[in-house]
Structure formats: structure tokens, C-alpha cells
Amino acid sequence: MKTKAVRLYGKNDLRLEEFELPPIKEDEILAKVISDSLCMSSYKAAIQGSEHKRVPKNIDKNPVIIGHEFCGQIVEVGKKWQDKFKPGDKFTVQPALNLKDNPYAAPGYSFQYIGGDATYIIIPNEVMEQNCLLKYEGDAFFYGSLAEPMSCIIGAFHASYHTEPGKYIHRMGTLENGFMTILAGAGPMGLGAIDYAVHGPKPPKLLVVTDINQERLDRAASIYTQEDAKKHGVDLYYVNTANIDNVENYLLSFTDGRGFDDVFVFAPVRELVELADRILARDGCLNFFAGPSDPNFSALLNFYNVHYNSTHVVGTSGGNTDDMIEALDLMAKGVVNPAAMITHIGGLNCVAQTTLNLPKIPGGKKLIYTNIELDLVAIEDFKEKGKENPLFAELAKIVERNNGLWCKEAEDFLLENAKKI
Template identity: 65%
Template sequence: MKTRAVRLYGKNDLRIEEFELPAIKDSEILAKIVTNSVCMSDHKAAEQGADHKRIPSNVAENPIMLGHEFCGEIVEVGKKWADSFKSGDRFSIQPALNYKGTLDAPGYSYQYIGGDATYIVIPNEVMELDCLLKYEGDAFFLGSLAEPVSCIVGTYHAMYHTTGGSYVHKMGIAEGGNVAILAGVGPMGLGAIDYGLHCDRKPGLMVVTDIDEARLSRAAELYPIEEAAKQGVTLVYLNTKDLDDPVVKLKELSGGHGYDDVFVMAPVRPLVEQADAILAKDGCLNFFAGPNRTDFSAMLNFYNVHYGSTHIVGTSGGNTDDMKESLQMMEKGLINPAAMITHIGGLDAVPETVIKLPSIPGGKKLMYTHIDLPLTAIVDFEEVGKKDPLFAKLAEIVARHGGLWNLEAEKYLLENAPKRETN
């Protein structure tokens, strides 16, 4: 079976290549990729090359397939797994294998499995570790978003609070408590709002901050305060840009109690210190955003740590249970992370997108690997459609769905976009 894939050879050395996959072993599975979403972690991997902790040192001689947020269909199953999987099954994957204590992961460490490809070989350890996850949903793009959504699910589950008089920690956000999501209207912040409003352990108050009024307004359209109220949550969007003292306003909104759970969605020192300042007694601060700088630091009020029992947790990715929860909630229509997606493209657009990702505005860039298509922002569909009938139709479909990428648009794209198959 031939595949066409984006392979990493070294720092920012990404090549689209066509080559023959090895025949699968009895313990392996052959699969077709349909979608892969680009992640900032892909950019870091490309930028660092062999210096990245997950990238093999011999990557120049044995290039790896890039991409770890993918969804597709199983093509052929080795006999070891014939009772568990079958041809035609849709799947997503948990890339954080933690296999034998290593950091090896699909999309970083393997020659024949990564999301930016047409076909892949799934190695035995993925199934052994229960990291090949069946997906019963209709939209492939939602399966691709299971991994980033699982990071949000894991963040909520990682929060913890103390139990007076004992040393037992209660895991999860404080049910019915106050939650603040700072810098919370980026793609992951939107996912955090969506999950917080629809999970089985909701806050009573959710305050979402940012300094961009347009992005705050868009978030309010996607997740209206009226809809949040139906879920039993008081939702407040707050632009802190022109506030003399955001901490004072945030405390006022909390009724003077402070916030039981605070999520910091951007690696900005003043934001971390703001989060620390608004914590309630026994409040938990989650530093969600991963910084590039290894020496990133911020001030912490240790008086409150000692007397107020405030504490910090950091999460980097979700586990397999978090991914399963993400998939199940999407399959049931409880959450819709389509708001994360701002661009679509084909396999040919991957290398440039990955390398230039920090300078490309918007949220998730979703790639359809059997199609060659320039990276195109959803908001530009109508303009591009003046010259390209494919995008004219996509613009119509997206407009019917509140400006969001959706199943109807995906089906139309897969049926009508020019295919680029392997020879």
C-alpha cells in the first residue's frame, strides 16, 4: 500500500513524499486517514527537530510522519486484533502512549504512523495500551478534535480541592463554585467554555476574560449567557483591556468570594499573577498554556498558599479516559468543538502551515489528507468563492451553520474537492 505523507527530516525540514508502506504484521493495523488538525505542538516539533524530546535523534536518516490529531477508517486488521476491530471502523487515537516509559508517540516518533498522511500502519503497542479508540460519530473532523478536547477534559478533572480536617483531595472543579477562564476565547478557551457548560460537574459562575472585544463577542454568540443559564451557570464575558484593576472587577463579579477554579489559557506572567490574586480559599489555579521558554516564571503569593490553602496544578494533554469522554460527548451531541476550527486545507498545505503556525491568526487548522487545497480561512470562503465554485458552495453551507465548520460542509468537500491519491 502506497501512502502520501508529510515527513520530518530535521529542523523545519518537512517534505511531502509518496512511498510504500510495509505489509502489516499480524499485530498491526492498516488505516486510512481522513482528517488531521494542526497543533502548536507540531510547530514545536518541526522547529526543534531532533532536539525535541519526542523526535528520534536519527530522524534525518529515518524521517517520521507528522501529526497526532487524526481520524480515519480502518482498512485491514492483523489477526491478533481481528476480534476487536474490523475494516470500516472509524477511529481516533490517543498519542500519549507512555509505552515502556518512553515518550514515543504517533506524530512525533514513528516512521509509519502520523496524521498528515493518506494511509498509516498502526503498531501493536497502540492497541495493547488501549489507545486506538473507536469513534461512532458521523463527522471525521470531530474525531480529529478528540485529542485537543481531551486536554480540556483532563484540565477539569485535574483540578482539586482539600477536605477540611483530612488529607483527602477531592478531584475536579468545585461543583456549583466559581470558575474563571482567563484569556479564554482562543480555540482551547472556547472548548473550555463548552465543556464547562455541558459536563456533569458544572460551576455556578463562569467568568471568561480576554482583551479582544471581537473575540469575546464571537464567544458570546457561540455560547450565549441565556443558554448557559439553562444549564444552571451564570456566564459573564469580561474585557479586561481598559480596566484599571482587573483583579478588583473579577473579585466583585465573584461576590467577594474569589474563584474556586481558575484556568490560565495564555503563558503571560501578569495573567498568571492575576489568577493567583483572585483565588478563593482552597482555590486551584490551572496553568493550562504551555510556554516556549523553559525559564518562564511568575510571582506567587505564598501567604495565601499557607493560610488560604491555594494551590497550583498544570496539565499537558489528556489521558485515554479523557479522550473516550470527549468522543462520547461529541457522539451524543453534548459538546460541539467545531468553534475551534477556523481554517481548512489539504495535505499540500501542511508544511507551510506548521512552520508558520504562530503567525497565522485564528484557531485550529483542519487538514483533509486526500485533498490538495490551500489553507483557507472559513471567514474567507465567500470571497474565495467568487472565483472558485467549491468555496462558494462551502460558504453557503457554513452560513447555514452559524459560521462553523460542520458535517454537511465536510461531506460536500469530500465529495467534490479534487482528490490527490497515491499512484
């Protein structure tokens, strides 16, 4: 079985290649990848090469396939797993394997034959042994690709905690009917957090979302509206903090000076972290969601409030398998719709260049369909491109009917009509 895949050979060295996959072993599974969502974590791995904790030292001789937010269909199942999986099953993978002998090993970083940016892959025994090969019951493949980033959001909400006065017992999770703010929250992951906060199992009473980009805030407000949030018992506000003189006082005014129970920080900016600390209520939880690239990143924390007001800080990196199962279940039931994260689509041919330039490309998630050839294109550019290309003309009509969002109808049309790679 031949596959085409984007492989990492060293720092900034990504190559799209065709090569032969070996026959699967009795404890392995052959699968076809349909979609993969590109992640900043892959960018970090690509620029660091073998210096990255998850990337092997010998990639110059044994390159790894990148991509860890993928969804596809099983093609062939080795004897060991035939009682649990069968050809045709849709699947996604929880990349955080947490292996005892190598806790950093993960699909999309560490393996020669499994990664999201490929046409066909071999899923190794370790993935099934760790219960990290997850069946996907949804109808659109791209939702399966968004399960991993959604699981990161869900994991962060689960990791936050609160206590009762006089009781040193952690009640895990954000505070239901509490006051929540998401700082720098109009980016792709912030949109997912808004969705989960409003439509998830423990909605807050108040949710304030800040950003310094009005265009992103307007898009967020058009997708997750105040009217819909109100139906779920949430008072939702979007705030552009760029031109506010005293942001701290302005945000605290939403709580009548009480402060916020849950504060999420979605950008690794020192001033933002310190603002988050200052607007915490008693027993408030600061969740540092953003992943800094600087290992020495730090910010001031008010330890007077830690001692007397029981404020505290948590941080998470990724979600666990239970978080991913919850994400898949919520998407399959239509409770959350992370399609808002997606702003661009492309084919396997554009993965290398796109990954290496992710920080410079505006917008949200870049969704790749691995079996087609298509240069990266923004959804908002479909209509203009449609003047010369009927494929985009039809895609523009489809997404326009869906509030400007990527959807199953668009995915089906693209897979049927785009050029195969």
C-alpha cells in the same frame, strides 16, 4: 500500498512525500486517515527537530510522520487484532502511549509509519497494546480529530481539585456550582473549555471568560451564549480586560470579593499567572493550562495564601485515554460541539507551510483533510472566495446555515467535490 505524508527530517524541515508502506505484520493495522487537526505541539516539534523529547535522534535518515489529532477508517487488520477491530471501523488515536521503555514516544512525533498528516498509515502494535486505538462512533470525521484537544481540556478539569477544612483529602475535579474563570479564554482551546464547563458534568454557578481581543470574545459569545448557559445553571460573562484599570478588583467584583474556586490560565504570560493567584478564593485551584516554550518560565506565587488559604496550583499536558473516551462520547451524544475551535481548512499540500507558520496565522484550529489538495483557507473567507470558485460558494452557504461553524454537511460536500491529492 503507497502513501503521501508530511515527514520531519530536521529543524524546520518538513517534506510532503510519496513512499511505499511495507506490508503490515500480524500485530499491525493499515488505516486511511481522513482528517487531522494541526496543533502547536507539532510546530514545536518541527522547529526543534531531534532536540524535541518526543522526536528520535535519527530523523535525518528515518523521518517521522507528523500530526497527532487524526481520525480515519481501518483498511486492513493483522491477525492479532481481528477479534477487536475490522475494516471500515472509524477510529482515532490517543497519542500519549506512555510506553515503559520510551515514555515520550507518540504517534505524530516518533514513528515512521503513523502520523495524522498522511493518506495511509500503519498503526503499530504498541498503540493497540496500550488501548490507545479508539473506535469512533460519530458521523463526522473532524469531531474525531478534535477528540484529542478536547481530551486535554477534560483532563485539565479532572486534574483540578479541592479539599474540605480539616480534611487532607483531595476531591478531584472542578467545583460544581462554584465560581470559575478562564483567563485568555477566547482562543480555540478556551472555546472548548467554555463548552465543557457549561455543558459538561459539573457546571459552575459562575463562569467569567476574559481576553484582550474583542473580536474573539464576540465570536465566543455568539457561539456559547449567556442564554444557553443560563439554561444549564451557569451565569456566563465575557470580559475584555485590555482597557480595565484594575483587572483584579473588577474580576473579584463578580464574586463579591470572595474569589474564584477554579482559575484556568490559557496563555503563558507571567502577569496572567500572577493575576490568577491573586483572585483565588480559599481552597482555590489555579490550573496552568498554557504550555510555555521557555523552560525557565516562572511567576510569583503568594505562599501566605498557600499556607493559610489552602490555595494550590496544578497543570496538565494532554489528556489520558479515559479523557479521550469521554470526549468521544460527549461529541457522539451532541453534548459538546468543539466545531467552534475550527477557523481554517486545508488539504495535505498545505500542512508543511502551515505547521511552520502556525504562530503567525490568526484564528483557531487549522483542520486538514489529508486526501485532498487545498490551500489553507479561513472559513470566514468562503463567501468572498465563492465569487470565483463554486466550491467555496456552496461551502459558504452550508456554514452560514450552521451559525458560521464547520459541520458534517460541509465536510461531506468538501470530501465529495474537492480535488484529490
